[in-house]
Amino acid sequence: MSSVAQPGWMLAWWQLLRAANVFTAASNVLAGFLIVQRSFEPAGALAALVASSACLYLAGMVLNDFFDAEIDAAERPERPIPSGRIPRGVAGLVGWSLLAIGVLLALAISYQQANIAPGLIGVLLAIAVVQYDGGLKKTRFGPYAMGWCRVLNVLLGASVAIDLSHRVVPFAYAVAIGAYTVGLTYVARSEMVGNFARSLHIRNVVTRLLQGFIVIDAIAATLAAGWIAGLAVLCLLIPTLIIARWAAMT
Template sequence: MRTSIRSVLQLVRLPNVFTAAADSLAGWLLVGGALGDLAGWAPLAGASMALYAAGMALNDWFDLDVDRAERPERPLPSGKVAVGVAAAIGWGGLALGLLAAAFARGFASPTFAVAVALAGAIVGYNAGLKKTFLGPWAMGSCRAFNMLLGMSAAASLGGPIAWLAAAAFGTFVAGVTWISRSEAHGGETRNLIIGLSIQDLALLGLAAVSLAPGSFPEPWAGRPLIPLEGLLVLALAALAINAAASRAIREPSPALIRRAVKTGVLSLVWLDVALVASVRGPLPALAVAALWPPAFLLARRLYAT
């Protein structure tokens, strides 16, 4: 059977690839990077996208036997994508992402070190950690490193407040991953309740970060005491996240659980927007928000979980 482009795009979860670019762009902006410095942030966004796509391909490559039983319609078990093609995309994508990071700042830079840590977390998660209690936290660490990749041009990766932003972001993704553990079968709420609780804890952390814009490098001189735009975006995202997860808890069907996971993943762009709006103002945040339409529109045709 010939490999189709649509099946490859499904394999790498193309809608989510844009959310990965949003993370690194947000990280760049949060630590004072200029949106006009395309040569500064574009290689970082490219590295994020390549590493994310690689991770998704490796996820299905490592899970082939499980998916043959639980998700036979997916590209690999259905034969729509050859196993060798998935391996090439996965391992080749990791190499491409690392090369993009090296191109951005050099092999001896903090940027390349963060990219190596991100690649290691991706492989560790897919190669076995996903099946353990540490799995959601390993997945969360991938997103935290992804945001730190954007922050890596700043001294000390932006300092403690930037680390807190990345940690809260990673914690949120750990919550999404807890919920996703029930999407294949449904019927139980334990993982859903744990996941939503972790997500809400992370949202509180992101709110705390949003209220401390002056702690970031090169503070925005015109920032308001209370960054209303950023907090409003964060509140609306939290409302959507909690509504989707609560519906799944009330009726833990696979379809509603997948919807809760999809909502959590696509909300990542808006969490990025909220942070950037709070710390750098609404105009830079609009550049991050521009990555949401392709993610949303593609997610209507390609699954994102």
């Protein structure tokens, strides 16, 4: 393939980051936040929580390919690292840096709010991301590890509540999102099984299920804070659908 036909470096990074997916992480945080706050206030804390979640999620995407570079070289050579469009060392540096920034943002919210929960959950989420990418995803516990990441992501949004440990609804919702994630992950695991057409079909199903996070979170936001809040969350589908047209979500 000629150098002209090769995707540009910017597209390679979008593909490595699986950029469309990050809006599903943001919607989880927004739903968790709205469930406990019933509004978008305090806006500063909400923005920092969304940024923390986004950094941790993107770190997970990059580190996933960083750890899987050798496997992808054999099974998915078109991916940014094995194709040589992004050096593995650079990807690792970006991934670990994003992880650190995500944790620091969560810790900053804890300091600013005098509340241990955001920092604690941020640290636990970072650990869960590394454990999943570093090996758990290849075991039978992989889907549950991924589900645990989503549980923590929802709780990161809810962490601004001073009395979070006494709230049933955010924990119940987080567990429900975790269960949805477990099912999604089992479906995604079957993508590489069978013929090419079947794999394409499963990839399309997984993409729709990923986008489904935003719809579910929008419903939760509507029930918690009204239709305007729900519509605001649902609007995250717009950039998700646009970016997914040229950078796959799986």
